Amino acid sequence: MNPIDRSEVEDLLRIYIGEEIYIHSEATSYVFVRNFRVKLMQAFVAGEGPFRIAFRFDQIGWLRMEALTHVEEDRVGRLLLAGYDDRGRMNVALHLGKEPFPE
Amino acid sequence: MSTEPRKLLAVFAHPDDESFICGGTLAKYASSGVEITLVSATRGEMGRRMGNPPYLNRETMAEARELELREACKCLGISQLHFFDIRDKTVEFADPDQLADRIAGLIKEVDPDVILTFHEQWGGHPDHCAIGKSTVEALERTGMKKALYYISFGDSLAYPESFGYTREDISQINVSKFKKAKLAAFRAHRCQTEIDEWVWLPDKQAMNRFGDYEYFIKGNEEALRRDRNDLF
Numbered sequence: 001m002n003p004i005d006r007s008e009v010e011d012l013l014r015i016y017i018g019e020e021i022y023i024h025s026e027a028t029s030y031v032f033v034r035n036f037r038v039k040l041m042q043a044f045v046a047g048e049g050p051f052r053i054a055f056r057f058d059q060i061g062w063l064r065m066e067a068l069t070h071v072e073e074d075r076v077g078r079l080l081l082a083g084y085d086d087r088g089r090m091n092v093a094l095h096l097g098k099e100p101f102p103e
Numbered sequence: 104m105s106t107e108p109r110k111l112l113a114v115f116a117h118p119d120d121e122s123f124i125c126g127g128t129l130a131k132y133a134s135s136g137v138e139i140t141l142v143s144a145t146r147g148e149m150g151r152r153m154g155n156p157p158y159l160n161r162e163t164m165a166e167a168r169e170l171e172l173r174e175a176c177k178c179l180g181i182s183q184l185h186f187f188d189i190r191d192k193t194v195e196f197a198d199p200d201q202l203a204d205r206i207a208g209l210i211k212e213v214d215p216d217v218i219l220t221f222h223e224q225w226g227g228h229p230d231h232c233a234i235g236k237s238t239v240e241a242l243e244r245t246g247m248k249k250a251l252y253y254i255s256f257g258d259s260l261a262y263p264e265s266f267g268y269t270r271e272d273i274s275q276i277n278v279s280k281f282k283k284a285k286l287a288a289f290r291a292h293r294c295q296t297e298i299d300e301w302v303w304l305p306d307k308q309a310m311n312r313f314g315d316y317e318y319f320i321k322g323n324e325e326a327l328r329r330d331r332n333d334l335f
Contacts, residue, residue: 001160024161028151032192072160080160087298088155095161102165103190 001070001082006045009053009071012079013043016096023055024095025063032093035100050083053094067091109335110138112215113181114206114238115254116194116230117147118172119295122288125219125254126179127278128317130285132334133180140183140213142206143172144234147295149191155297167294175291178284185209195233199240202233206241215249217334218242222253222320225266239322250329251322260318271327274319274334282310 020039026032039058046052047066054064067083074080078097084090095101111132115121121129121141133139148165159167169186176184187205189197210218221227221235235253242251252274260266263273278285286309289302296302301312319334321327329335 001157026149026161028149032149070157070160074160074162078162080162082153082157082160084153084157088153088157089151089298090153090157090161093161101162 001072001080001084004049004051004069004071004081006047006049006051009051009081010043010045012071012073013045013053013096016040016079016098017043019098022097022100023063024093024097024101025065026093027065028090028092034103040096053081065092065094068094108136108138109217110140110213110215111217111219111334112140112142112210112213113219114142114144114209114234115219115221116144116228116234117150117191118143118168118175119147119292120231120254121172121181122175122179122285122292124256125317125319126175126285126288127281127313128276128319128334129181130179130281130288131276131278133182134281134284137335138183139179139181140185140209140215141176141181142185142187142209144187144189144194145191145230146186146188147191150295152295152298154294159294164294168292171292171294175288178287178291180284183213192230194230197233199233199237202237203240203244206238207244210241210245210247210249214247218249218251219254219319219334220251220322222255222322225253225255227256242323248325250325250334252319252326252334253322255318255320258314258316258318260320261316268320270331272321274321274326274329274331275316276319276334277315277332278313278317279315282313285313286310
């Protein structure tokens with residue numbers, strides 16, 4: 001995982017706009033959703049780091065997360081975003097894929 | 104006299120449960136020839152510690168922790184490892200009937216003398232409590248007479264009265280000669296222990312953190328018949 005560069009992440013998110021995608025999203029100590037299937041219509045990145053990211057879905061719906069610090073496009077082409085604290089503990093994760101994530 | 108080796112089956116929830124909680128005991132019995140089979144219901148893939156500095160993400164974690172557990176098994180002398188492929192943090196939502204059946208099948212297959220698992224109430228994590236409950240149910244289903252014990256954290260059961268137990272309910276295993284193996288297993292679980300500076304101190308200093316005993320609650324009549332200082 002690499003530190004987030006905002007404009008790079010904006011470019012990477014653009015690839016998913018208008019697509020049916022699968023999302024994994026978690027606030028690690030509290031909640032996770034895995035394989036929400038949505039059609040992404042808009043994606044926003046805000047902040048100077050840690051970053052905030054928000055999605056709007058087709059028809060209706062939002063997903064907003066904060067505390068994101070790192071990004072990686074993995075070997076199978078999924079976009080993995082995460083927020084770590086200063087000792088390597090995960091606070092949040094936000095993953096986008098065109099195929100389902102393993103259950 | 105039977106030449107069949109003694110056998111122990113440990114049914115836990117996450118990679119590292121075996122090392123962090125009762126690694127000394129497992130290393131001790133393995134070194135005396137006991138065949139140990141370990142179940143990890145999950146691969147610990149929803150853990151929060153991702154290395155320090157972090158080198159894992161949610162999608163790479165399962166594989167990394169599986170490898171770490173295999174390494175820890177080597178450190179402790181655990182010969183057989185099974186995963187149940189339940190997603191981390193969801194064991195309590197797995198079908199309890201199927202889970203108990205699966206564990207019962209393994210009990211029949213392994214035919215262990217001793218079974219270790221978590222206490223249904225004091226497991227400390229929902230996955231722990233769930234796998235413990237299903238293991239108790241599984242042993243009942245087999246109708247087999249095996250000594251079942253609940254593992255416990257640290258020295259909390261050195262004074263069992265505060266938990267409503269008497270000394271007779273508790274086994275205490277002297278692991279003072281097996282701290283080196285336990286420490287190696289801690290270090291094998293690198294992504295989980297990098298955050299704990301003491302684990303990476305020189306061996307002698309790090310091993311000072313370990314108590315001389317690991318404690319177990321006797322979970323059934325078979326266990327209650329055993330000596331206080333030996334699970335077998």
